[in-house]
Amino acid sequence: MEINSLNAINRSIKKNITLSLLSLLALSLLILNVIYYSNVTAVNQQNKIEISSNFDLLKSNISEKISIIASSSAFVDYLRSGSVSQKSLKSDFIYDLKTLKLKDINGMKIVSASGDTIFSDGASSSYYVDLPLCYFDRGLDSTLGDCSHHLILYFDITALIKSLQKVNDNLIQCKHCTPIDFLSSKTFGSFNVANASKMPLFFDIKKPQSFNIITINLIVFLFMAILASWTWRRTNFILDKYISHPLKKIANKLKNGEGLAQNGEIDELAYLVNQIQDREEKLKIAKENENLVVIGQMLSQVAHDMRSPLAVINTIVKQAVQIPKRQRTLMRGADQQLRGLTDNLLSQYRVKPVTNLLTENTAHEPQKISILLSSIISEKQAEYNQLPVAIHYKSDSNSDNATTDISMVDFKRVISNILNNAIEAIHETGNVTVTLTASSNSAIIRINDSGVGMKPELIEKILNGKSVSYKKNGVGIGLASSYNFIQSWGGDLDIASQQNVGTTVIITIPTSIHHDIALQDDPCHEYADLILIDDNKSVTDAWELSAISKRRKIITFNNLNDVGRGIKKFDRTIPIYIDSDLGGAIRGEQYAKVLYEQGFFNIYLTTGYKNSSFEPMSWIKGIIGKEPNIG
Amino acid sequence: MYSKRKNNLNLKCIFLIYAFLIAIASTNVYAAPDGSVNVITWWGYLDSPGVAQEVKDKCNVNLSHDTYYTNNEFLRRVSTNKTRYDIIIFSQTIYDLVKDQIPKNKVNLTAISEKFNPIIRNQYQHGNFPHNVIYFMHSLSGFLWNPKVIDLSSQDSVEDIFKKANKNIIVMIDDPVEIWNLINKTYGSKNNTELKNYNDTLQLNSANFKRLTQNATVYMANNYNQTYDQKNFAFAFGWSGDAIVYMKQAKKPFKFLIHPKLSYISSDLMAVINDNPQTICVAKVLMSKKVLDIVENNTYYFSPYGDYQAVKLPAYQSIYQEVFKKLPTIQWLEAPLSSADFEKMTNAWNDIQLNMRSTRDGN
Numbered sequence: 005m006e007i008n009s010l011n012a013i014n015r016s017i018k019k020n021i022t023l024s025l026l027s028l029l030a031l032s033l034l035i036l037n038v039i040y041y042s043n044v045t046a047v048n049q050q051n052k053i054e055i056s057s058n059f060d061l062l063k064s065n066i067s068e069k070i071s072i073i074a075s076s077s078a079f080v081d082y083l084r085s086g087s088v089s090q091k092s093l094k095s096d097f098i099y100d101l102k103t104l105k106l107k108d109i110n111g112m113k114i115v116s117a118s119g120d121t122i123f124s125d126g127a128s129s130s131y132y133v134d135l136p137l138c139y140f141d142r143g144l145d146s147t148l149g150d151c152s153h154h155l156i157l158y159f160d161i162t163a164l165i166k167s168l169q170k171v172n173d174n175l176i177q178c179k180h181c182t183p184i185d186f187l188s189s190k191t192f193g194s195f196n197v198a199n200a201s202k203m204p205l206f207f208d209i210k211k212p213q214s215f216n217i218i219t220i221n222l223i224v225f226l227f228m229a230i231l232a233s234w235t236w237r238r239t240n241f242i243l244d245k246y247i248s249h250p251l252k253k254i255a256n257k258l259k260n261g262e263g264l265a266q267n268g269e270i271d272e273l274a275y276l277v278n279q280i281q282d283r284e285e286k287l288k289i290a291k292e293n294e295n296l297v298v299i300g301q302m303l304s305q306v307a308h309d310m311r312s313p314l315a316v317i318n319t320i321v322k323q324a325v326q327i328p329k330r331q332r333t334l335m336r337g338a339d340q341q342l343r344g345l346t347d348n349l350l351s352q353y354r355v356k357p358v359t360n361l362l363t364e365n366t367a368h369e370p371q372k373i374s375i376l377l378s379s380i381i382s383e384k385q386a387e388y389n390q391l392p393v394a395i396h397y398k399s400d401s402n403s404d405n406a407t408t409d410i411s412m413v414d415f416k417r418v419i420s421n422i423l424n425n426a427i428e429a430i431h432e433t434g435n436v437t438v439t440l441t442a443s444s445n446s447a448i449i450r451i452n453d454s455g456v457g458m459k460p461e462l463i464e465k466i467l468n469g470k471s472v473s474y475k476k477n478g479v480g481i482g483l484a485s486s487y488n489f490i491q492s493w494g495g496d497l498d499i500a501s502q503q504n505v506g507t508t509v510i511i512t513i514p515t516s517i518h519h520d521i522a523l524q525d526d527p528c529h530e531y532a533d534l535i536l537i538d539d540n541k542s543v544t545d546a547w548e549l550s551a552i553s554k555r556r557k558i559i560t561f562n563n564l565n566d567v568g569r570g571i572k573k574f575d576r577t578i579p580i581y582i583d584s585d586l587g588g589a590i591r592g593e594q595y596a597k598v599l600y601e602q603g604f605f606n607i608y609l610t611t612g613y614k615n616s617s618f619e620p621m622s623w624i625k626g627i628i629g630k631e632p633n634i635g
Numbered sequence: 636m637y638s639k640r641k642n643n644l645n646l647k648c649i650f651l652i653y654a655f656l657i658a659i660a661s662t663n664v665y666a667a668p669d670g671s672v673n674v675i676t677w678w679g680y681l682d683s684p685g686v687a688q689e690v691k692d693k694c695n696v697n698l699s700h701d702t703y704y705t706n707n708e709f710l711r712r713v714s715t716n717k718t719r720y721d722i723i724i725f726s727q728t729i730y731d732l733v734k735d736q737i738p739k740n741k742v743n744l745t746a747i748s749e750k751f752n753p754i755i756r757n758q759y760q761h762g763n764f765p766h767n768v769i770y771f772m773h774s775l776s777g778f779l780w781n782p783k784v785i786d787l788s789s790q791d792s793v794e795d796i797f798k799k800a801n802k803n804i805i806v807m808i809d810d811p812v813e814i815w816n817l818i819n820k821t822y823g824s825k826n827n828t829e830l831k832n833y834n835d836t837l838q839l840n841s842a843n844f845k846r847l848t849q850n851a852t853v854y855m856a857n858n859y860n861q862t863y864d865q866k867n868f869a870f871a872f873g874w875s876g877d878a879i880v881y882m883k884q885a886k887k888p889f890k891f892l893i894h895p896k897l898s899y900i901s902s903d904l905m906a907v908i909n910d911n912p913q914t915i916c917v918a919k920v921l922m923s924k925k926v927l928d929i930v931e932n933n934t935y936y937f938s939p940y941g942d943y944q945a946v947k948l949p950a951y952q953s954i955y956q957e958v959f960k961k962l963p964t965i966q967w968l969e970a971p972l973s974s975a976d977f978e979k980m981t982n983a984w985n986d987i988q989l990n991m992r993s994t995r996d997g998n
Contacts (some may be wrong), residue, residue: 081701
């Protein structure tokens with residue numbers, strides 16, 4: 005950026021600030037004057053109202069006095085008398101009138117309906133008001149009365165002005181103000197006015213001492229000018245000191261190839277750099293923390309993996325009587341120390357136990373459909389154990405070998421959703437039965453409920469793949485989506501339903517029968533003292549070693565497919581020891597439940613964790629360590 | 636507070652009557668002091684300039700007349716020592732209050748009655764009045780009604796008439812005797828039609844008055860002037876003369892109902908207080924058919940001569956004819972009252988007026 009450009013910017017900013025201040029000054033003066041003149045107008049209007057109000061008050065006073073007299077017997081009798089009686093009544097009549105002491109009245113006259121003056125007193129003047137005297141019987145009543153006489157009052161304007169000033173001390177006469185007609189109203193107190201002369205009075209209300217508008221303008225102008233001057237100077241100072249001057253200086257130095265001073269000139273830049281560095285540091289720490297989590301997870305896995313070899317070592321040590329006692333003691337001590345370290349690591353970094361049978365990262369390995377179904381049903385039984393709905397599972401012999409390559413997550417979603425629908429369709433007590441049958445290339449899952457049934461048009465929509473909504477708070481996938489999933493697997497979905505009887509959802513999915521894992525039913529039972537299921541070969545080896553030493557027959561399995569193939573040969577009373585962490589998607593305690601449902605009931609869970617880490621499981625007879633436990 | 640005011644009224648009334656008697660007794664001394672004859676009469680009777688001119692022409696004396704609007708006002712005005720009257724014109728209903736005090740002088744006006752309508756003459760003769768007392772004008776009570784608000788017929792009972800008025804404005808004669816008469820004709824014993832003894836009749840009080848007027852907004856006035864201009868003016872129970880005046884003034888299609896049971900003739904009497912020739916002259920002029928024709932055509936009351944041909948206004952003429960046609964059957968309001976009964980009635984009437992005014996204004 006050129007120096008000239010910087011100067012131009014500087015000048016522009018200063019010019020704008022100056023113009024803004026001048027505009028502010030002009031606007032302030034304008035607003036001040038508008039407010040002042042609005043106020044003056046309002047005050048004048050208010051004064052006019054106040055003056056009129058004072059007029060009314062005086063008229064009311066005069067009218068009240070006249071009303072008192074005009075209602076008196078002497079007055080009414082006088083009006084209703086002939087000349088003879090009037091002579092005799094006149095003294096009383098005049099006496100009453102005199103008691104009024106109407107100083108503002110120069111004179112008065114009473115005129116009859118025929119126009120005859122029946123009474124007059126005082127002098128007339130050019131300011132007069134003609135008031136009809138209306139009587140309803142003997143009382144004055146300007147609405148209903150008979151107005152056969154008129155009272156004409158002649159005013160003494162000088163006395164009237166004095167009276168008005170007595171009414172309000174602040175009333176002052178003025179020569180140039182707008183006059184207000186004292187007799188312009190159609191009423192005079194409680195009397196109607198038949199006729200009246202003009203009586204303009206020049207009055208104003210005394211104002212409190214106040215500043216002249218010019219003085220106020222001057223004061224405001226000076227104040228604003230001082231403020232503007234100060235603001236202008238201050239702005240210039242700030243611009244020069246913190247922007248213009250440093251920039252000029254830096255620009256000049258850079259132009260001349262000089263380095264920037266370490267202090268002062270580049271403070272701002274240094275601050276920014278510091279900020280960036282600080283951010284980078286924080287990001288680094290965050291990254292390290294993230295890594296620590298990964299490391300913790302790795303350590304946890306290592307610790308878990310170490311527990312099995314340690315168990316083997318411990319078994320061997322116990323049995324290896326040929327090792328000198330001291331060495332055995334040392335080895336046991338080392339074993340205890342390592343076990344303590346693994347426990348510590350596991351307690352610190354233990355990954356939350358997987359409670360979901362199927363996870364997103366599950367590979368599409370061939371899975372036994374019966375096992376998947378058993379797991380899902382177990383979950384549903386636990387989920388809906390408060391409802392009076394019984395969930396049953398049935399399968400034929402062929403179905404045990406039926407496997408599927410489809411995503412377990414999708415399979416679980418679909419079956420779970422259909423099961424949820426089936427359970428929710430039962431409003432009171434009822435049954436849900438899941439039946440699995442299999443042929444050479446397909447498996448059929450029938451989910452039957454004794455619920456309310458579905459309408460044919462709804463079924464048609466679902467089977468057409470149309471999304472339907474019939475549940476208020478549904479959170480899973482819908483039946484229509486399930487249908488789409490199943491079709492994407494190469495399967496099919498059909499629905500048979502009768503309202504108020506129940507619904508059967510029939511799911512057909514292709515199977516992937518693998519002969520190498522297909523179970524060959526052996527009608528002959530095989531005998532063994534116990535079965536161990538553990539994914540860790542070293543553990544199974546240790547248990548086998550221990551069994552040999554105790555002359556017991558042990559059958560071990562390292563994966564669940566082998567278990568499914570071989571376990572049916574054994575008696576249902578055989579003790580089964582199953583590792584909690586089988587290294588796959590299915591946890592040992594979940595598979596144990598499948599076995600339990602197949603009739604095995606002496607099932608023990610082996611684990612490196614404490615017993616308190618597990619919730620009570622009715623199908624598990626006991627939880628023990630991973631060391632061989634062969635009695 | 637209330638009883639004190641009432642006592643004051645009683646005392647005031649007694650004082651008025653007493654003062655009235657003194658005034659009457661002393662009128663001979665002060666009569667016609669300055670070439671004028673002083674008369675007190677109902678408002679409107681002698682207002683016509685033609686009357687004063689006739690007096691001036693015939694008697695060479697000025698007619699000075701005072702007017703009043705109620706019997707009570709009449710009594711008050713004649714009772715003051717400030718004014719002396721040569722001739723008094725007043726309602727027959729209060730005749731018994733003053734009859735003993737009207738001086739029996741040489742004035743004899745009975746000959747004038749020879750030219751009266753025969754029925755009126757008979758009624759006058761039946762009254763046995765002194766020679767210096769004679770019938771002046773007559774009126775017929777009835778209902779001036781507004782067809783836009785109410786529909787009255789001669790078949791209606793009194794209760795029906797007031798019921799039809801609902802909450803609208805009605806105007807009642809400002810005369811306790813007339814109202815007392817109306818209450819007794821409506822709710823009183825059928826055997827006691829003459830109303831001779833106040834204590835044997837339904838009393839004039841607020842309860843009976845309210846029973847009579849029911850829910851109507853009531854004004855009591857003889858000069859009901861602008862009330863007929865009110866949108867909800869239903870009817871006025873008053874005298875036929877006033878009714879015709881207001882029908883003429885209002886220029887509205889008001890109607891006047893002569894009710895066979897409720898309409899009756901009220902008479903005004905003229906008493907000549909002194910036997911000053913000028914006074915006698917004026918009395919005779921005032922009783923002349925010529926003057927009474929003027930009065931009749933100005934006030935629409937009925938002259939005792941009963942000459943409907945002298946009447947100029949067609950509406951008045953038709954009523955006039957109807958009245959004199961029915962005259963033999965129409966009742967006469969005599970109500971001979973003692974001063975004590977009149978005092979009771981006056982006090983009761985004052986109370987009623989006060990109550991009605993506060994109720995009306997309160998509304």
